[in-house]
Amino acid sequence: MTTLPVDKTTVEHTSGRSPLVLNHTSFGTVTSEICRVNEAKKPPFAWYATMAISSCLALMLGLLIGYLIITGVGVWGNNNPVMWGFPIVNFVFWVGIGHAGTLISAILFLFRQKWRTSINRFAEAMTIFAVICAGTFPGIHIGRVWLAYWLFPIPNQMSMWPQFRSPLLWDVFAVGTYFTVSLVFWYIGMVPDLATLRDRATNKIKAVSYGIFALGWRGSMRHWHRYERAYLLLAALATPLVLSVHSVVSFDFAVAQLPGWHTTIFPPYFVAGAIFSGFAMVLTLAIPARELWGLKNFITLRHMENMAKIILLTGTMVGYAYSMEFFMAWYSGEVYEQFAFINRAFGQYAWAYWIMVSCNVVTPQIFWFKWCRRNIWVLFSASLLVNIGMWFERFVIAVTSLANDFLPSSWGWFEPTWVDILTFLGSFGLFMTLFLLFIRYLPILAIAEIKGVMPEANPHAGHDHDHDHEEVKS
Amino acid sequence: MTTSPVQADARPDAMVVDDMNPDTGTSQLWGLAAEFSTPAAIMEAAKKVHAAGYRWWDCHTPFPVHGLDFAMGIKYTILPIIVFFGGLTGTCLALLLQVFTNSLELNIWAIVPVVGYQFEVSGKPLISLPAFIPVIFEVTVLFSALTTVGGMLFLNKLPCLYHPVLKSPKLKRATDDRFYLVIESRDPKFVRPRTEELLESLKPDALIELEA
Numbered sequence: 001m002t003t004l005p006v007d008k009t010t011v012e013h014t015s016g017r018s019p020l021v022l023n024h025t026s027f028g029t030v031t032s033e034i035c036r037v038n039e040a041k042k043p044p045f046a047w048y049a050t051m052a053i054s055s056c057l058a059l060m061l062g063l064l065i066g067y068l069i070i071t072g073v074g075v076w077g078n079n080n081p082v083m084w085g086f087p088i089v090n091f092v093f094w095v096g097i098g099h100a101g102t103l104i105s106a107i108l109f110l111f112r113q114k115w116r117t118s119i120n121r122f123a124e125a126m127t128i129f130a131v132i133c134a135g136t137f138p139g140i141h142i143g144r145v146w147l148a149y150w151l152f153p154i155p156n157q158m159s160m161w162p163q164f165r166s167p168l169l170w171d172v173f174a175v176g177t178y179f180t181v182s183l184v185f186w187y188i189g190m191v192p193d194l195a196t197l198r199d200r201a202t203n204k205i206k207a208v209s210y211g212i213f214a215l216g217w218r219g220s221m222r223h224w225h226r227y228e229r230a231y232l233l234l235a236a237l238a239t240p241l242v243l244s245v246h247s248v249v250s251f252d253f254a255v256a257q258l259p260g261w262h263t264t265i266f267p268p269y270f271v272a273g274a275i276f277s278g279f280a281m282v283l284t285l286a287i288p289a290r291e292l293w294g295l296k297n298f299i300t301l302r303h304m305e306n307m308a309k310i311i312l313l314t315g316t317m318v319g320y321a322y323s324m325e326f327f328m329a330w331y332s333g334e335v336y337e338q339f340a341f342i343n344r345a346f347g348q349y350a351w352a353y354w355i356m357v358s359c360n361v362v363t364p365q366i367f368w369f370k371w372c373r374r375n376i377w378v379l380f381s382a383s384l385l386v387n388i389g390m391w392f393e394r395f396v397i398a399v400t401s402l403a404n405d406f407l408p409s410s411w412g413w414f415e416p417t418w419v420d421i422l423t424f425l426g427s428f429g430l431f432m433t434l435f436l437l438f439i440r441y442l443p444i445l446a447i448a449e450i451k452g453v454m455p456e457a458n459p460h461a462g463h464d465h466d467h468d469h470e471e472v473k474s
Numbered sequence: 475m476t477t478s479p480v481q482a483d484a485r486p487d488a489m490v491v492d493d494m495n496p497d498t499g500t501s502q503l504w505g506l507a508a509e510f511s512t513p514a515a516i517m518e519a520a521k522k523v524h525a526a527g528y529r530w531w532d533c534h535t536p537f538p539v540h541g542l543d544f545a546m547g548i549k550y551t552i553l554p555i556i557v558f559f560g561g562l563t564g565t566c567l568a569l570l571l572q573v574f575t576n577s578l579e580l581n582i583w584a585i586v587p588v589v590g591y592q593f594e595v596s597g598k599p600l601i602s603l604p605a606f607i608p609v610i611f612e613v614t615v616l617f618s619a620l621t622t623v624g625g626m627l628f629l630n631k632l633p634c635l636y637h638p639v640l641k642s643p644k645l646k647r648a649t650d651d652r653f654y655l656v657i658e659s660r661d662p663k664f665v666r667p668r669t670e671e672l673l674e675s676l677k678p679d680a681l682i683e684l685e686a
Contacts, residue, residue, distance in 0.1 A: 027537075028647075030651075153575055155586055159589050160591065161590075162575070163593055164575065164605065165602060170609055170612070173612040174612050176616075177615055177616040199646040216632055216633050216635045218648060218649075219534040219648045220532050220533070220534055221546060223632070224537075224543065225538075225543040226551045226553055227630070230553060230626035233553065233554060233557055234622055234623070237615050240611075244608070244612065244615075248608055251608075449537070452540075458513065459539055459540060459541060
């Protein structure tokens with residue numbers, strides 16, 4: 001560490017922060033080490049193994065959706081009163097996962113958090129694939145999927161329009177916008193790196209296919225100037241967007257009158273939960289990826305530690321929201337509201353509630369300890385637990401309030417069918433298949449951006465006027 | 475090398491004839507590139523080329539070198555202004571869409587006859603602005619983001635799948651670890667010996683000819 005030239009932008013000696021890129025002092029080695037992931041003749045064996053499993057699961061998802069369309073939504077456990085079963089729980093779960101990518105790329109960019117450069121690319125990819133999974137569920141939940149176009153304001157033979165005062169329609173616009181903006185953000189960020197892969201391509205097919213998607217990027221400074229401006233604008237636009245999306249998702253619940261749903265705490269609580277689960281998923285994916293493809297010089301322990309800190313922060317916010325819900329239920333003096341929360345903790349779905357609390361509130365507290373933030377196994381297990389906990393949070397919210405609302409005579413019990421469970425598993429297959437394809441064929445780390453945060457990238461580092469290439473003496 | 479024609483009317487075509495590549499005799503000189511290996515070196519070089527008064531020149535770098543754009547004298551882009559109007563279009567469009575489809579019974583003709591519908595929900599006013607805000611916001615962001623990307627590509631004249639800089643295999647490292655300063659032959663100040671001399675004075679690692 002001490003051999004690296006001193007540079008104020010990455011190494012803050014007062015606080016003793018470690019550098020963002022380890023063991024690299026030249027840009028060329030950074031390029032070749034990252035491109036190795038795509039240029040290797042064969043990916044590691046683990047890639048084939050996970051690909052085999054996840055593509056089978058994705059195929060199963062397709063078949064189950066076919067079965068659902070042919071048979072009808074009766075194949076699910078959804079009933080009256082629990083109209084929103086697994087599909088909506090899964091939708092909210094996946095949209096939540098999809099929040100970390102844009103948070104890392106947009107909000108951390110605006111806050112000038114340079115450590116984001118090593119993880120932003122695949123966090124963004126994860127966002128896009130998670131939103132694809134999320135979008136599948138409401139799409140098939142509508143029952144008659146061939147009428148999905150009713151969701152959009154398209155002039156039709158019935159002269160009918162969507163009802164714009166409904167949060168469900170806001171959701172269509174929010175998730176649609178989020179997907180589109182995340183996609184262009186991801187793609188535009190990738191253009192310079194695709195150009196790198198194009199210029200390193202060893203055969204014609206690679207050169208042409210990367211070349212087309214690189215749009216003829218040639219690293220022109222006149223282009224970079226507008227590109228950087230565009231990237232900043234996209235970050236500034238995506239920041240309120242990412243906060244709005246899960247707020248709108250929470251409106252689906254909060255605008256309803258149901259006890260346990262009708263609360264104003266929902267938007268911030270959902271956004272915190274979304275970031276929480278998204279970062280957990282980034283860790284779940286990043287830890288094996290950096291081991292398998294040897295990216296430890298770029299995704300360092302410092303990055304892991306930072307993510308653990310964000311999980312601790314957002315997990316504690318979620319814990320605060322859980323307790324605040326109880327407080328507000330008591331403080332409101334509203335018996336139905338009070339019942340809804342006591343029922344969550346001690347009623348027929350108490351097991352789900354306590355899984356949620358132990359995974360989401362208790363687990364992240366271990367990250368107060370530095371040892372836990374720097375131990376890969378602890379990080380990985382905690383991230384899995386958080387993923388599980390966040391799925392149960394959505395289950396608790398959606399199912400308990402519907403199953404036991406105002407009138408005991410209309411209470412019910414929800415039980416998932418095998419189709420429900422396998423469809424959810426299948427969505428993981430779709431997600432992982434897309435992610436593995438991404439790792440294999442697209443630049444997994446933001447190569448140009450990583451070079452930009454290296455101390456060597458500063459034009460004033462080693463600024464010697466006679467222009468030689470001696471090492472900088474610090 | 476022949477001396478160049480009068481500098482004032484140095485049309486690109488004139489230069490082409492003048493700077494016929496002596497080796498092949500067919501290719502046209504498009505520009506000269508100087509290769510550097512550090513951001514500091516290209517920064518220094520860019521300042522000098524800018525000071526020499528060239529206009530048709532550029533730097534090709536693997537990442538945006540901080541401050542190089544302003545050292546080159548690049549004017550601040552108008553992109554944010556375009557994006558503002560893109561966003562404004564989205565805002566207006568979303569508001570009009572919601573008011574038309576949910577609050578008015580207007581008949582318009584847009585390829586097919588389109589009629590608005592007055593939704594009465596819980597006795598709320600027909601134009602209930604607060605309920606329209608989320609969609610207005612989302613569409614504003616959508617239009618702004620698409621304008622940002624579209625505007626950036628349009629101003630950069632991308633996609634551009636053929637370019638002399640891309641053609642030369644010697645400049646491939648512009649997306650890897652080398653920094654290139656390219657002066658185009660169409661620049662009114664481009665006079666091959668003098669430009670070469672200027673580039674040499676910047677002590678580049680290499681001097682590369684680019685053909686069109």
